[in-house]
Amino acid sequence: xxxxxxFAGRTLFVAGxxxxxxxxxAEHFARLGARVALISRSAERIAKAAAGIVxxxxxxxxxxxxxxxxxxxxxxxxxxxxxxxxxxxxxxxAAGNFLxxxxxxxxxxxxxxxxxxxxxxxxxxRASFPYLRKPGASLIAITAPQGARPEMxxxxxxxxxxxxxxxxxCLAMEWGPAGVRVNAVSPGPIDGTEGMARLTATPELEAxxxxxxxxxxxxxxxxxxxxxxYLAGDGARYITGAILDCDGGMMLGDASADALAVPxxx
Ligand code: HXC
Ligand code: NAP
Numbered sequence: 001x002x003x004x005x006x007f008a009g010r011t012l013f014v015a016g017x018x019x020x021x022x023x024x025x026a027e028h029f030a031r032l033g034a035r036v037a038l039i040s041r042s043a044e045r046i047a048k049a050a051a052g053i054v055x056x057x058x059x060x061x062x063x064x065x066x067x068x069x070x071x072x073x074x075x076x077x078x079x080x081x082x083x084x085x086x087x088x089x090x091x092x093x094a095a096g097n098f099l100x101x102x103x104x105x106x107x108x109x110x111x112x113x114x115x116x117x118x119x120x121x122x123x124x125x126r127a128s129f130p131y132l133r134k135p136g137a138s139l140i141a142i143t144a145p146q147g148a149r150p151e152m153x154x155x156x157x158x159x160x161x162x163x164x165x166x167x168x169x170c171l172a173m174e175w176g177p178a179g180v181r182v183n184a185v186s187p188g189p190i191d192g193t194e195g196m197a198r199l200t201a202t203p204e205l206e207a208x209x210x211x212x213x214x215x216x217x218x219x220x221x222x223x224x225x226x227x228x229x230y231l232a233g234d235g236a237r238y239i240t241g242a243i244l245d246c247d248g249g250m251m252l253g254d255a256s257a258d259a260l261a262v263p264x265x266x
Contacts (some may be wrong), residue, residue, distance in 0.1 A: 007032040012034045094116055
């Protein structure tokens, strides 16, 4: 089977698909021949993202829906199934983040990020279940290194993504017998994204983070799409409950030359 035949005619649903990494995934699968549904809060941003896919020759359905609203998400899945048939791949990537010291963060600020990232991922995966191709469907959460290691001023996002990681594993156990695989991809810093603009506000901070990565560069949206193509595809048919790091080595820790003083040899 050639690469493009694998996904031709398959249906992909992307939550948080109006921009960034998630839109890159949608565009990639549309190029491979998949029928793509996108949801996000803003009707205007979703319409713009969908128009881009149509202009490139893809098949797409854009729906405004907030992942915090279960019935809106359920309705989006029903519309997608009616338009494109049973759903093969679901990406849960809607997220919110900002730098905020915990001592000054409001309870509502913490709750807002948990609601979007964690409850939103539960809503998306739970709502998808009746509409999935069974056996065969593949669900993929977009998590982050912060879900497995703490970061300053991101207690909200770290806690939410840690929950996403555990939810991924629990659903993999429960839904495996139905032939549904549930995995997550954990991107490192990805060039030109809203997420990195929010976390590394200055060129100095960006360079400092790059210098700590083993691969010494930020990733690209295409590299995340390639990783998801693998996880959703036949080559990963025995993989479920995995958190796949696609992060230039970020999870290895600080790989800068000055991380430790090099001892002089006597
Ligand atoms: C402190 C803040 C804040 C900030 C908002 N709040 N921004 N607190 N510092 N910078 C507080 C508000 O004061 C409010 O609390 C509460 O959060 C909710 O704010 P709203 O604006 O009403 O929320 P909402 O309109 O739902 O917007 C959600 C949002 C927003 C997360 C706050 O930034 C957003 O829409 N983000 C989506 C885009 C995004 O973040 N992309 C990056 C994802 S990348 P009070 O108490 O005043 O009511 C990513 C990075 C990598 O996730 C991975 C890391 C884990
Ligand atoms: P982004 O462009 O801001 O993408 C977030 C998307 O989520 C947008 O399409 C946004 O669209 C949507 N969204 C936000 N709140 C929503 C809600 N309540 N309901 C539905 N949709 C909602 O950010 P990004 O940087 O590409 O990040 C994408 C994913 O990758 C996130 O899960 C993030 O945590 C993860 N990640 C990113 C990086 C990075 O380097 N950027 C690193 C690790 C992990 P609307 O505004 O239209 O709703």
